[in-house]
Amino acid sequence: MALHLLCKDPESPNNGSPTLYYDDVSDSYLLQSWKVLDPARLAAISVPDHETVVEFPKRLLHLFPTGDDAPHGRAIPEDGKAS
Template identity: 40%
Template sequence: MALRFVGVDPNTPNTGSPTVWVDDADGSLVIQGWKMDEAGMADVAATGPKWETIPDHETVLRLPARMVPILKDAIGDS
């Protein structure tokens, strides 16, 4: 894996999260974000495909809307 840092939430108080990287080997995004709380996960389950559950090896992250430019930058660079 050859990660390239793209950006961090400009309003984060400790410059550590949320953060976006691109894996230059395959172009995939690597994202650090806030864990969803139980209410948020219930909303995900209620609004997602009924046949799909979140596997134990996956998670759902929350990113602030202000990070959209960082995500666009990451996608444009891949």
């Protein structure tokens, strides 16, 4: 597995979290962030036992990759041939 650091919250006082990573093996994103523990908020959504909910500040959204800037847009296909 190769994780690529994409962005960290520049205003975080504690180790740069929330942090966004890209996993080039699973072609998915991982978001390290704050656990949502408030029962009232969690009751408003359906969360299976094998999942969790994390929260991150709105200010982080502009740092997320989009469109052609996203790693998956630049990834080499499984057949190894660039299109």
